[in-house]
Amino acid sequence: MPTITTPNTGIELFYEDHGDPAHETILLIMGLGAQMTLWPDELVAALVGHGFRVIRYDNRDIGLSQKFEGAKAPSPAWQVIRKKIGWPAKVPYKLEAMADDAVGLMTALEIGKAHVVGASMGGMIAQLVGINHPERLLSLTSIMSTTGNGSLPMADKSAMEALVAPLKSLDEEDLVAHGLNIARNIGSPGYPPDPERARERTLKSVRRSVYPPGLPRQLAAIIDDGCRRSRLASVTAPTLVLHGEGDPLVKLEGGQDTAKHIPGAKLVTIPGWGHDLPPELIELLAGHVAEHARSVSVRAREPA
Known part of the structure; x- marks a missing residue:
């Protein structure tokens, strides 16, 4: 089983390594409560086909990576209230620690620099890699993510309710129904999923791993990190921001705000695309990801 312990944070991470190790690396970081397999195999294969080594991994507290058994996460409402009055809540771990995990995985695999690509919470983690570890990035791509600015439009009620809805049970059919409900409520209005394919993918995910306690702890880390606007001004990596114009969970304004606050960032929006x-x-x-990465590599080889 391909697990590795990060030398800096001491966290055991499950990962997959695809493509030629001699090629430049694209590191894929997935979002809240999501296993690395939410990066479709077809996307991984496409990036390998573009000439990159591609690594995806389970974040801490999800999938087959290390869990934080017994650690208590504050309720989101109480955490937000405390943050507003300047009393930070105690959280099991910081979002910055999850960014340190990503860098630690690179170190353990002897990868000096990578094109770091994150989706949703993974985009936030990727942003923090750019903020705290600029020397480890070839480029940054933030997908369907945001700055953490509290004044931005909130998620659609149906999308947020589906994401945080309590599980009816841990029976396989209830777990599949729960996953399909999330997919329906956060998915792309312009690209509705094929029901049979969606059920097959959800069932595969459920059979790989189910770990409900991880999501509230990851959510606590997101809330604790707060607004990254001022910190994003320090990002030096060439940055691409990809966002769906129909995203019901992280609204388009989140992507626009991200691009606005990262110097020189390029924003690409796609009609009909949601949060999937x-x-x-x-x-x-x-x-888009490959073109961005290649353009960075070409510029790096050009004479000064």
Whole structure:
């Protein structure tokens, strides 16, 4: 089983390594409560086909990576209230520690620099890699993510309710129904999923791993990190921001705000795209990520 312990944070992470190790690396970081397999195999294959080594991994507290058994997360409402009055809540771990995990994985795999690509919470983690570890980035791509600015438009009620809804039980059918409900409520309005394919993918995910306690702890880390606007001004890595114009969970304004506060960032928005990675957009998204990474590599080779 491909697990590795990060030398800096001491966390055991499960990962997959695809493509030629001699090629430049794209490191994929997934979002809140999501296993690395939410990065579609087709997207990984497309990026490998573009000439990159591609690594995806389970964040701490999810999938097959190390869990924080017994650690208590404050309720989101109480945490927000305390933050507003300047009394930070105690959280099991920081979002910055999750960024340190990503860098630690690179170190353990002897990767000096990588093109770091994050989706949703993974985009926030990628941003923090750019803020705290600029020397480890070739480029940064923030997908369907945000700055943490509290004044931005909130998620659609149905999307947030589906994401944080309590599980009816741990029976397989209830878990699949729960996953499909999330997918329906956060998915792309322009690219509705094929029901059979969606059920097959959700069932596969459920059978790989189910760990409900991880989500509230990861959510606590997001809330604790707060607004990154001022910190994003220090990002020096060439940055691409990808966002769906129909995203019901992290509104388009989140992507726009991210691009606005990272110097020189390029923003690409896609009509009909929500908070998922539909098969119809795989080639387009892989093309954007690969083109961005290649443009950075070309510029680095040009004489001063």
